Amino acid sequence: MSRIIKQQDFYELEPTEDILQSPVYNSDIAPTKIKERTWNKWHIAALWVGMAICVPTYTLGGVLTSYFGLTVGEALWTILVANTIVLIPLILNAFSGTKFGIPFPVLLRSSFGIYGSNVPALIRATIACGWFGIQTMFGGLAIHLLLAQFSSSWASLGGTGEVIGFFLFWILNVSIVLRGSDSIKFMEVLAAPLLLLVGLVLFAWATPQINFSELLNVPPKRPEGASMWSYFFGGLTAMVGFWATLSLNIPDFSRFAKSQKDQIWGQIMGLPLTMLLFSALGVVLTAASASIVGQTYSDPVSLIGAIKSPLWGSIGLVIIILATVSTNAAANMVSPTNDFQNAFPRLINLKRGTFLTGIVGILLMSWELLRKLGWVISDISIEGLYSNWLLGYSSLLGPIAGIMIVDYFVVKKQHINLIHIYQAENPSYPKFHWPGLLAFFIPVIFTVVCKSCDILSWVYSYGWFVGSALGAAFYYIFAAKMAYFKTQKLSEELL
Numbered sequence: 001m002s003r004i005i006k007q008q009d010f011y012e013l014e015p016t017e018d019i020l021q022s023p024v025y026n027s028d029i030a031p032t033k034i035k036e037r038t039w040n041k042w043h044i045a046a047l048w049v050g051m052a053i054c055v056p057t058y059t060l061g062g063v064l065t066s067y068f069g070l071t072v073g074e075a076l077w078t079i080l081v082a083n084t085i086v087l088i089p090l091i092l093n094a095f096s097g098t099k100f101g102i103p104f105p106v107l108l109r110s111s112f113g114i115y116g117s118n119v120p121a122l123i124r125a126t127i128a129c130g131w132f133g134i135q136t137m138f139g140g141l142a143i144h145l146l147l148a149q150f151s152s153s154w155a156s157l158g159g160t161g162e163v164i165g166f167f168l169f170w171i172l173n174v175s176i177v178l179r180g181s182d183s184i185k186f187m188e189v190l191a192a193p194l195l196l197l198v199g200l201v202l203f204a205w206a207t208p209q210i211n212f213s214e215l216l217n218v219p220p221k222r223p224e225g226a227s228m229w230s231y232f233f234g235g236l237t238a239m240v241g242f243w244a245t246l247s248l249n250i251p252d253f254s255r256f257a258k259s260q261k262d263q264i265w266g267q268i269m270g271l272p273l274t275m276l277l278f279s280a281l282g283v284v285l286t287a288a289s290a291s292i293v294g295q296t297y298s299d300p301v302s303l304i305g306a307i308k309s310p311l312w313g314s315i316g317l318v319i320i321i322l323a324t325v326s327t328n329a330a331a332n333m334v335s336p337t338n339d340f341q342n343a344f345p346r347l348i349n350l351k352r353g354t355f356l357t358g359i360v361g362i363l364l365m366s367w368e369l370l371r372k373l374g375w376v377i378s379d380i381s382i383e384g385l386y387s388n389w390l391l392g393y394s395s396l397l398g399p400i401a402g403i404m405i406v407d408y409f410v411v412k413k414q415h416i417n418l419i420h421i422y423q424a425e426n427p428s429y430p431k432f433h434w435p436g437l438l439a440f441f442i443p444v445i446f447t448v449v450c451k452s453c454d455i456l457s458w459v460y461s462y463g464w465f466v467g468s469a470l471g472a473a474f475y476y477i478f479a480a481k482m483a484y485f486k487t488q489k490l491s492e493e494l495l
Contacts (some may be wrong), residue, residue, distance in 0.1 A: 004418050009256035009260070010034050011100050013418040021304040024114055026345040029338055030352075032255045039256045043185055044266025046192035047253060048312075050326035051246070053195040055138040055299055060239065060280035062298045068235035069222030071285055072215055078232060079279045082239030089247035089468070090271070094263045096308025098407050100416045103341030104249035104335060107271065108400075109476070111407035111438075113433035118343045118399045122439060124248055125336035131245070132332035133365030136173065138301055139324040140166030143304050144303035145471045146317040159372035169325070170358055177337065177354045181256055184330050191326040192477030193468045196274075197475045198319050201282050209288035234461045237418055241464055243271070247401055249335040253272040319362050333357050336483050363440040395460060398467025403475045411479045435478030443470035 002019040005012050013019070013031045039047075064075035093382035096107050104124070108117035143165035148155035157164070176183050193294040222231055251265075257263040282300070289297045289306075304316035336352035348356065362369075408414060424485040447467065450459040459466050 002419050005036050019438045022423050024345055024348055024424050026349055028350040029103050029106055029341050037256055037258055040258050040264040041266035044263055045270035046188045048270025049192035049274050052190040053278050053323045054327035057275060057278045058300050059298055060279045061283035062286060064235045069220050069231040070158055070235055071220045076236045076280055079239055079283055080272060082236050083275045086240050086243045086247055088251050088436045091264050092405050094250045094254035097254035098257045098260050098263050102253045103338045104251045105339050107251050109429055110412060111403050112436040113430050114424055116437055121339040123341050123396055125339035127245055128332045129360040130335045130364045132328060132361035135171050135324055135328040135332060137365055137368060137491055138167035139321055142317045142320040143168050146314060149310045149314050161368050164373050174354055174358050175349035177333045187326055194322050199278060199281050206285050206288040209291040211294050215287050215476040220426030237394055237462050237464050244394050244397040244464055287418050290334055320410045328431045347430050380438050395447045395467050398464040399440045399471025402472030403439050406472045407476050435475055435482055438478055439471050439475035442474055
């Protein structure tokens with residue numbers, strides 16, 4: 001029979017045939033061995049630096065000023081506060097991964113049921129695939145501009161070259177993830193200090209080109225005299241939504257952490273300040289771009305592509321490619337790969353899950369690929385897309401975060417039965433756990449009704465906060481009710 005091994009505060013599973021033949025188990029989503037938990041706080045901080053320094057982070061200041069009506073100063077404060085807030089679910093949800101070595105979708109089996117876990121897991125997977133497509137588009141553009149530095153014939157390809165770059169970047173990401181967690185750890189440790197150094201150099205380079213007092217005093221794009229707070233909280237929700245995805249599937253990485261202290265301090269060191277500094281760099285470079293290259297660019301790929309020096313332009317584009325792949329491979333491929341395996345453990349392994357993630361990412365970005373080829377006409381901007389998307393999907397992810405935290409810390413009291421959670425038929429975890437499913441769907445339906453009927457608009461605008469609070473409250477109530485009914489039934493049977 002399979003057995004659970006405990007070493008100090010950590011657990012691992014030693015599976016035998018009763019688990020190895022289970023329809024909900026495969027070796028890629030099995031708990032990590034304690035000897036495999038080698039990531040210290042510097043590895044985890046490097047992971048966050050590598051994920052946070054990316055093109056979307058660079059554009060966040062512009063998104064908050066253009067779409068949420070904030071000033072530059074308000075936007076930067078919003079980014080810092082949001083990333084400090086999101087540390088709470090990140091750190092809390094990481095605990096189970098570090099202690100038991102299980103990935104995110106397996107943890108969901110505790111609160112949603114063995115098969116019910118696929119509902120939130122596949123929602124998370126779809127969002128990650130969408131982000132994978134967006135990031136691959138940016139990376140593909142960087143590859144196209146890099147090749148155009150050396151070949152005028154390649155430059156003449158225009159949108160077709162960008163599409164080819166998209167698929168070249170796609171191959172690069174897939175290759176890294178297929179090599180496993182050690183490959184990702186090595187890449188992040190290599191990328192993090194280099195990206196930080198480049199960011200500081202770019203900041204120093206652009207600073208003489210702008211007037212900071214003028215930049216900070218640019219009037220906000222909101223009605224004159226309107227209160228800042230409603231715009232601030234809308235932007236705050238969107239910024240929390242930026243990493244609301246990782247706040248769920250952080251066990252996919254914390255399962256490799258050496259200790260709880262390492263995962264806590266690694267995340268604190270790596271996330272909030274990196275997000276603030278790189279967003280600030282984006283604001284500064286966007287403001288300075290007119291002086292530097294003669295035209296305003298809101299994304300770093302186009303800005304670097306416009307630099308006339310082939311040497312510096314090429315170096316800049318290589319850095320952009322490194323930054324984007326370090327984000328994309330970790331943040332947007334690991335989770336859906338595990339999520340797809342959780343849905344079909346006997347059919348999908350790491351390799352198949354990785355390719356499936358890549359294919360879904362291509363499909364979700366097909367409209368943009370076809371537009372670049374000139375086959376369809378579309379005026380949708382990626383900035384506009386994800387400014388609305390961040391609000392929309394944060395309403396979906398908020399309830400899941402609240403449910404996971406209450407289940408692990410309050411209901412299950414930080415205990416997971418590693419044998420039962422990998423068995424389709426077991427006494428601890430039902431196939432579908434209705435308290436989790438109801439606690440998820442009720443807030444989501446409530447938000448959809450409010451948005452559709454244009455009532456209580458704040459429910460959608462502050463979707464992550466409302467959803468996480470409601471999800472946590474409903475789950476606690478429903479789980480308590482279920483425990484009460486089970487106790488009553490047991491008492492009746494004994495009588």
